[in-house]
Amino acid sequence: MLRSTSVHWHGIFQRGSAWADGAAAITQCPISPNNSFSYEFSAPKQAGTFWYHSHFGTQYCDGLRGPLVVYDPKDPHRLLYDVDDESTIITLSDWYHFPAPSLIPRVIAESTLINGKGRYGGGPKVDLAVVDVQKGRRYRFRLLSLSCEPNYIFSIGGHKLKIIEADGENVLPVIVDSLQIFAGQRYSFVLTANRPVDNYWIRSLPDSGKHGLDQGFEGGLNSAILRYRGAPRVEPSQTKFYPPSKPIFLKETDLHPLLPTRVPGRPFAGGADINFNLALGFDPEKFSYTVNGAYYADPPIPVLLQIMSGARSPQELLPQGAVVTLPKNKVVEISIPGGIIGGAHPFHLHGVWKHSFYVVKSAGNHTRHNYVNPVIRDVTSIGEAGSNTTIRFVTDNPGPWVFHCHIDFHVKMGMAIVFVVDPEKASSSYVPAAWDTLCPSYNDLAPSAT
Numbered sequence: 265m266l267r268s269t270s271v272h273w274h275g276i277f278q279r280g281s282a283w284a285d286g287a288a289a290i291t292q293c294p295i296s297p298n299n300s301f302s303y304e305f306s307a308p309k310q311a312g313t314f315w316y317h318s319h320f321g322t323q324y325c326d327g328l329r330g331p332l333v334v335y336d337p338k339d340p341h342r343l344l345y346d347v348d349d350e351s352t353i354i355t356l357s358d359w360y361h362f363p364a365p366s367l368i369p370r371v372i373a374e375s376t377l378i379n380g381k382g383r384y385g386g387g388p389k390v391d392l393a394v395v396d397v398q399k400g401r402r403y404r405f406r407l408l409s410l411s412c413e414p415n416y417i418f419s420i421g422g423h424k425l426k427i428i429e430a431d432g433e434n435v436l437p438v439i440v441d442s443l444q445i446f447a448g449q450r451y452s453f454v455l456t457a458n459r460p461v462d463n464y465w466i467r468s469l470p471d472s473g474k475h476g477l478d479q480g481f482e483g484g485l486n487s488a489i490l491r492y493r494g495a496p497r498v499e500p501s502q503t504k505f506y507p508p509s510k511p512i513f514l515k516e517t518d519l520h521p522l523l524p525t526r527v528p529g530r531p532f533a534g535g536a537d538i539n540f541n542l543a544l545g546f547d548p549e550k551f552s553y554t555v556n557g558a559y560y561a562d563p564p565i566p567v568l569l570q571i572m573s574g575a576r577s578p579q580e581l582l583p584q585g586a587v588v589t590l591p592k593n594k595v596v597e598i599s600i601p602g603g604i605i606g607g608a609h610p611f612h613l614h615g616v617w618k619h620s621f622y623v624v625k626s627a628g629n630h631t632r633h634n635y636v637n638p639v640i641r642d643v644t645s646i647g648e649a650g651s652n653t654t655i656r657f658v659t660d661n662p663g664p665w666v667f668h669c670h671i672d673f674h675v676k677m678g679m680a681i682v683f684v685v686d687p688e689k690a691s692s693s694y695v696p697a698a699w700d701t702l703c704p705s706y707n708d709l710a711p712s713a714t
């Protein structure tokens with residue numbers, strides 16, 4: 265069956281190019297079947313690990329997703345943590361046996377795919393992904409969660425992971441045995457191949473789905489193989505090289521920017537220009553999430569086109585109640601309580617000029633505000649009940665930018681809000697001629713357009 269699509273470049277700021285952000289119903293009409301559309305954008309000073317995925321309905325869950333790496337010839341890590349090879353990419357994704365739209369409300373992944381390969385319970389013993397290393401060498405591995413739903417506990421048996429990047433931002437190195445990675449997040453870590461020549465399990469255990477944490481990686485589920493050159497072409501034994509019994513687990517509060525940076529706004533809670541709470545809710549009758557009382561649903565006209573057609577105020581903008589307008593060059597602080605049914609929702613923000621958001625308070629019951637050196641990233645989990653997450657960002661990029669849970673099924677269920685930064689400026693943004701033609705009845709839809 266032919267379907268429409270759109271492609272989002274996750275983590276790329278889209279400076280002055282809101283039209284190329286790829287969010288269907290926000291920054292463009294979808295690309296219809298048999299049509300084509302070219303995205304054009306630049307990413308100055310953005311080097312690191314990103315990804316691309318369909319941003320039309322729940323389409324990326326069905327496969328339109330992949331890694332996007334921007335290499336920096338002058339990578340500041342080069343001097344500090346030289347590696348012999350940085351070509352390895354490890355993608356984690358959830359695999360379903362039915363098309364995504366049919367999965368709601370019971371979303372149950374059959375398995376985890378690592379670099380596109382994986383097994384499901386009771387299924388054939390297909391080959392697993394193999395990551396080759398050579399003893400004595402250091403590698404920069406890029407780990408991406410392309411997940412639509414689960415988060416993963418990731419580890420590589422017998423090996424330490426030295427984290428050096430989170431979501432396209434370099435961080436001071438942190439050495440861990442294992443980490444939790446949420447939908448949309450990325451990490452780079454240095455792995456030193458200093459263990460005996462052998463095969464080792466790469467494990468990615470999902471928090472939900474048919475074969476979650478409890479059933480681990482029995483029979484090679486949720487796993488791949490790290491293979492030293494010279495090791496036999498077999499699977500590791502099931503039990504050898506578990507992570508240590510008291511593994512060091514990555515905490516988001518241990519991540520700090522590699523280069524010193526200044527958190528925008530004044531250094532205390534509520535010290536931004538604009539401070540607000542995001543109250544999340546769940547309406548069991550509508551089986552929908554609410555954000556500050558509103559349900560997000562794709563508007564019939566993309567928000568960018570609404571603005572270009574003259575709409576300016578939140579009252580005029582659709583979806584009703586789910587659009588917030590923000591003035592330009594202000595510091596925004598958003599505090600988000602955790603514990604909303606459906607898991608530790610990972611929130612993602614589109615569109616900034618210089619930096620993604622500063623996680624001034626990470627989820628978790630014992631974390632404090634950090635206005636000195638918090639991690640800067642583009643997806644953070646808001647955690648479980650009792651938790652509060654606080655982020656800051658600067659409204660330095662005019663355009664309509666969506667802020668949403670990266671569990672794609674939850675967006676479909678309303679868990680998103682659109683920030684329109686500087687509507688006046690955004691209304692006169694450049695769009696290529698081809699962008700106009702994506703919306704077939706532009707003039708009928710937007711009578712006030714000139």
Ligand code: C2O
Binds near residue numbers: 272612614668
């Ligand atoms: Cu990775 Cu709104 O997306």
Ligand code: CU
Binds near residue numbers: 606608610669670
């Ligand atoms: Cu969610």
